[in-house]
Amino acid sequence: MDVRIHEYHVPPLENVAKVLQEGLQKSFTEVSVTVEDCPDLKKAPFHLAAEGLSGLPRICDIGGVPYLIPLAQPEKRYNYEEVASLAGVPDGFFVGAGAGPCHIIGTNSELMPNIKCSGGSGSLTRNETHYARICEDGKSHLMEKVPNGTADFCLMGNVFLSQGKPGKALRLRLKRRTGSDNLTTAIRKILLETFGPDKPVGLGGVFLISKGKAKLHIMPAFSKTALTSDEDVDKWLHYFEFRAPLICLSVMSSCDPGWDLRIDHTHCFSTHGAGGHYHCDTTPDEVEYECWFNVAEKLVRVDQPKETHQIGRD
Template structure:
């Protein structure tokens, strides 16, 4: 059985942190190229512990950081099962206390018995864990998606994760509302590409949550680890299991407009639900019905944890 990696290497870099009003203005203009209705403004963060979001903390404030752990090269071409981490350590890696941690990753296969998706949603305060994290796996019998909530005692993740970490305090955030997708890009890509176009090589990172209020979304759930090498994006796509999942879906994750030399995954969101479905978000599949409500914070820095020494770009969609 693999042991959790203690004291992995951590690299930190400051990110470009423009004022929220500026980012709101940039997104207000850029997102109109992909959605018929766009409303972006700076607002006090609503209580995210309440429905529909049901997150572990009320807000996104307090030393906001992006934290990327491991990476896809630990999953493909073949899995490296020794890459196992304890998310109770995220606060110490990012120097944030208490630590509200949300995001997308690979779930703890030693707990699940198989490879699985992970929708991280927890608070670690004074060593105590309030864990609302969910995992989603493929049922080997009928191929369906099975979602479950992890107990407070299960705080491990495997292989890779893209996390937002902050103290979870109330404060000002970006509220992004988009309706009726008219372009080819998904909600996350639309935001990232808009920021990239405006800020060029300045790395601006956002973390937070969004709700697909109406419609459906293409999402994948990883099956158990492949026994044959996955050497291309086509190999990865054929291995994954895709589902058309119904709203409402609550997504958590991160995006960054540019990689500041840390081999980052530039966007990664997973969603969970209260109707038993969850997975890796790709795009809405009913564009006319698509209705997104998102709350995001601008990250001050990024922490790169256990960066793979041998890397590639396969499987990063």
């Protein structure tokens, strides 16, 4: 399998905190960005598979949207244990977004990767991965943990990878959105403006929407007709408004310097049955975010599509 490793620009966390503290005040009425010891993310309200976000931090971009659109290629199958080895972090901890294992679930789905790999250490893999799918009635949805603890997935994965160790991380506390961009877009634009297109910066981790509601989508079964435009994709997707709390697993890059990246991708799960692909909060006067992010050192590009496009990447 084709694997390419690229180097991110890695500014000190303190520098990133400073520019986000300044920049996010244009988007939220209350902003606090600090560098702190990461809490134990295995505990509520985050429910992750590992304690922290430190240790060989990188972003993995596996497959891509061209394997879903215009027509799905379900034979594109991957496994997070294998990706961890390819990325040089066999005991890695993944959080992020992607497509579920259709060969196991039986249909297309949104995947919320949340898995700490064993790496042959003798310890058991801890898998807290969830998925969301559209039910057979074509309207309602189901969100639950992946069956049998599978580490498989299909088509694409956009994940933050680390050893899951405790350590310093960025903590963002934000209230009441005033800007037009969603959270991840606002962050990306600040990083791009600060560091420029020649110094791509990658961030990943988790954020909690603790108050308010958010717009999410869930993919239905694979389209039998080709999706050839963003309008086609929009009509195909199923949209929902879900209430907080929502646990959002997120990766983003400030720019794409020719690596054919999914520039940002966030999937959410919850303890009350809500989940899917994050678009934006829908209650800006009420919304509150708490984020824990780390800066990635490398980008690991796995099985990059030979033919690409920009459709369906919102």
